[in-house]
Amino acid sequence: MEKLLEIKNLTKKYYEGTTENRVVDNVSMEVKKGEFVVIMGASGSGKTSLLHLIAGIDTCDEGTVKYSICPEGEGFGHMGEKAKALFRRTNIGIVFQQQCLIPDLTVYENIMLPMMLVRRPTGEKSHVGHGRGQDFRASRKETIFNLCSQFGLKEHVSKYPSQLSGGQQQRAAILRSVINKPPILLCDEPTGSLNSAQTELVMDLLNELNRQGQTIILVTHDMKVAIRGERVVYIEDGRVEGELKFEKNEYEETEQERRNDREQKLMSFLGKRGW
Numbered sequence: 001m002e003k004l005l006e007i008k009n010l011t012k013k014y015y016e017g018t019t020e021n022r023v024v025d026n027v028s029m030e031v032k033k034g035e036f037v038v039i040m041g042a043s044g045s046g047k048t049s050l051l052h053l054i055a056g057i058d059t060c061d062e063g064t065v066k067y068s069i070c071p072e073g074e075g076f077g078h079m080g081e082k083a084k085a086l087f088r089r090t091n092i093g094i095v096f097q098q099q100c101l102i103p104d105l106t107v108y109e110n111i112m113l114p115m116m117l118v119r120r121p122t123g124e125k126s127h128v129g130h131g132r133g134q135d136f137r138a139s140r141k142e143t144i145f146n147l148c149s150q151f152g153l154k155e156h157v158s159k160y161p162s163q164l165s166g167g168q169q170q171r172a173a174i175l176r177s178v179i180n181k182p183p184i185l186l187c188d189e190p191t192g193s194l195n196s197a198q199t200e201l202v203m204d205l206l207n208e209l210n211r212q213g214q215t216i217i218l219v220t221h222d223m224k225v226a227i228r229g230e231r232v233v234y235i236e237d238g239r240v241e242g243e244l245k246f247e248k249n250e251y252e253e254t255e256q257e258r259r260n261d262r263e264q265k266l267m268s269f270l271g272k273r274g275w
């Protein structure tokens with residue numbers, strides 16, 4: 001698989017008086033196109049800080065974050081704020097624990113918002129059909145309705161966020177993050193505020209998006225969420241302390257067997273790290 005993201009010797013420091021706290025400490029890792037990578041670690045180990053550096057929301061003190069799809073493969077450190085924001089808007093979808101839907105807009109309008117913000121160069125074809133006029137509006141409507149039907153939100157497109165359950169709100173927030181098909185989706189505890197049934201639905205959606213080609217990096221504390229990825233990177237005190245790749249076993253026949261097997265492997269992996 002082709003490399004999409006390369007992180008080298010990434011470090012982020014905070015100071016309390018003169019005491020240095022390396023919240024991300026010399027992290028190096030790669031993510032391939034189409035991968036689903038999970039980041040785990042104890043509370044305060046630096047997972048969110050790392051995700052913010054990957055998203056370019058925050059700046060590092062040392063090291064580089066490079067996307068192969070970035071112009072000339074430049075790292076974020078070499079890009080101005082404007083260029084970074086533009087790159088992020090076009091290429092990175094971000095999902096947080098608390099879905100930030102706009103309360104005064106319907107589900108449809110919330111999901112449509114990123115389509116209004118992205119401007120593509122004239123002549124470039126887009127899967128969502130950017131432009132103006134009736135054809136554009138019809139194709140936009142079709143895209144949003146199709147996605148909402150696919151992910152159980154068909155009856156809710158005209159509702160406001162306050163009329164939806166937490167799981168429905170989170171799915172709407174995820175659809176909004178992926179509506180422009182950003183090649184990479186960063187999720188920080190996307191199921192942290194959901195019950196187990198809602199978590200399953202959100203993870204089904206993320207697995208489906210991943211099958212459709214989206215690269216996903218997801219931070220979680222939840223083992224049932226982590227086993228939905230392909231590999232787990234474990235962070236301790238800001239450093240990558242270990243990695244577990246889920247390999248397919250011959251004897252796995254059902255989805256449940258596959259999940260049980262992964263859960264056992266993950267428990268053993270985390271157990272060795274004092275989880």
Ligand SMILES: Nc1ncnc2c1ncn2[C@@H]1O[C@H](COP(=O)(O)OP(=O)(O)OP(=O)(O)O)[C@@H](O)[C@H]1O
Nearest residue numbers: 014015021023041042043044045046047048049050
């Ligand atoms: N703006 C900041 N100023 C100072 N310290 C910070 C700042 N942001 C984060 N930290 C510290 O960095 C460390 C890592 O925080 P981070 O939020 O990345 O951890 P985390 O692994 O995501 O934790 P959790 O699982 O609890 O969300 C913590 O010790 C935190 O207090």
